[in-house]
Amino acid sequence: MTLAPSNIRECPACKKPVEQLVLNSGNTFGAVQWSDGFLxxxxxxxxxxxxxxxxxATLFWVPEATLVGDCWPPDIAASQWPGAKTVEGPTAEEFLSAIPLCGGDKEKELFVRLRSWWRSNDRFRKGVADAPPFSETERGNLEELAEALDDAHPHHTVMRAEIARELGQFEQCLALLERDFGEELMYVVGTIRDRALDLDPKVMELK
Ligand SMILES: [Zn+2]
Structure with missing residues (x-):
């Protein structure tokens, strides 16, 4: 993996410099694909x-914040940007609190709800035995997300089936998987179906 020069932007709230890391090139070596779509x-x-x-701690859309310069090598500590710090990723809860920042933009809202789900599932990914189940807020997010997905896209239907499974709605999950998804999605569809038949709602690795 290599980085491109970082973008130095201005926080829209406190106006202090923040660093947006930029990927130059990467690869999927060592990558793990999860059933909720998270890679x-x-x-x-x-x-x-x-x-x-x-x-x-203000949340903001990073690409929309004022660009004040760049930094290469991407080492803010030793650069001309004293006091700059790297932008942090929000928690599941913070993502949901940012819905008003989407300004009614459906694509942004989908982005935020999907990432909130991924962050909620992180506690199950870690394999902690007593990880608490989804809260009402987390379940609400999954319901809203399922609503926003579009069955015209087969992978959206698979995602809705996965949401239904993770909410414990196993019959609904199986019903959603009853169409022809084609070769590419066959493995993931089969895996989600098997887990739904086992009444297992946990996110899982796709081997
Ligand atoms: Zn700030």
Whole structure:
């Protein structure tokens, strides 16, 4: 994995400099694909698009913040940007609190709800035996997300089936998987169906 020069932007709230890391090239070496669509790829990281200011904790759309310069090599500590800090990624809860920042933009809202789901599932990915089940807020997000997905796209239907499974709605999950998804999605569809038949709602690795 290699980085491109970082973008130095201005936090829209506190006006302090923040660093937006930029990927030059990456690969999926060592990547793990999860059933909720999250790809854990150490060599292909997703840097925050909606980020948290490391100075004042304000959430903002990073590409839309004022660009004040760049930094190469991407080492802010030793650069001409004293005091700059790297933009942080929001928690599941913070993503949901940012819905008003989407300004009614459906694509942004889908982005935020999907990432909130992924962050909610992180506690199950870690394999902690007593990880608490989804809260009412987390379940509400999954319901809203399922509503926003579009069955015209087969992978959206698979995602809705996965949401139904994770909400414990196993019959609904199986019903959603009853169409022809084609070769590419066959493995994931089969895996989600098997887990639904086992009444297992946990996110899982796709081997
Ligand atoms: Zn700030």
């Amino acid at each position: 854990a790829a150490p060599m292909l990281p997703e840097f925050p698009r909606l980020g948290r200011c490391p100075h004042c």
